[in-house]
Amino acid sequence: MANIQVLNMAGKEVSTIELSDAIFGIEPNTAVMHAAVVNYLANQRQGTQSTLTRTEVSGGGRKPWRQKGTGHARQGSIRAPQWTHGGVALGPKPRDYSYSLNKKVKRLALKSALSSKVAENNLVVVDSITMDSFKTKTIVEMLAALNVTGKALIVLPELDEKVIKSANNIAGVKTTLVNTLNTYDVLNYDKFVVVVDAVKKIEEVYA
Numbered sequence: 001m002a003n004i005q006v007l008n009m010a011g012k013e014v015s016t017i018e019l020s021d022a023i024f025g026i027e028p029n030t031a032v033m034h035a036a037v038v039n040y041l042a043n044q045r046q047g048t049q050s051t052l053t054r055t056e057v058s059g060g061g062r063k064p065w066r067q068k069g070t071g072h073a074r075q076g077s078i079r080a081p082q083w084t085h086g087g088v089a090l091g092p093k094p095r096d097y098s099y100s101l102n103k104k105v106k107r108l109a110l111k112s113a114l115s116s117k118v119a120e121n122n123l124v125v126v127d128s129i130t131m132d133s134f135k136t137k138t139i140v141e142m143l144a145a146l147n148v149t150g151k152a153l154i155v156l157p158e159l160d161e162k163v164i165k166s167a168n169n170i171a172g173v174k175t176t177l178v179n180t181l182n183t184y185d186v187l188n189y190d191k192f193v194v195v196v197d198a199v200k201k202i203e204e205v206y207a
Helices: 030-046 103-119 134-143 161-168 183-188 196-207
Strands: 002-007 013-019 123-126 152-154 174-178 192-195
Touching: 013 134, 013 196, 030 103, 030 183, 103 123, 103 183, 103 196, 123 196, 134 161, 152 161, 152 196, 161 174, 192 196
Parallel strands: 002 123, 123 192, 152 174, 152 192
Antiparallel strands: 002 013
């Protein structure tokens, strides 16, 4: 098991914690992580794009000119795709892009993502994140004390409106809970800041 230091909000080491090798110490599976990210992004798509076909645009109720003798190419409607303001041929219609992944694949992907954060020294464990009021400055100072730069994902063990709303104002910082943790977010953010109690919950759920 890997030992990692536990810091407080001021950036001081207060203890150490042993991370489970089954969650944080496996060999990252790149292919599985890629599959999980593609699945997540596909499931986020609304699929509401829509174009009008020649039957849906207005006009075109009569033949623009007779079939033969005009010198023009034969035409049946001014709303055919080749006409300006005509319908769209083979355009997108509303559809559902979502699909499901095997549960074991999703778990392996998340474990791989967490293990990659540990291997890259991008995992920061905090003893607790407590706030007396809604104040973005407190979160900014905490991240600075923890030497967290770039995009950061803060994982909380339970819902805390003060922490979540205070962090929402910081560009590149997102808060999430253990039960909503996903592979895409872990990989998308440079630093993975997690509370000790959240680490224990992750190990309980995914061990």
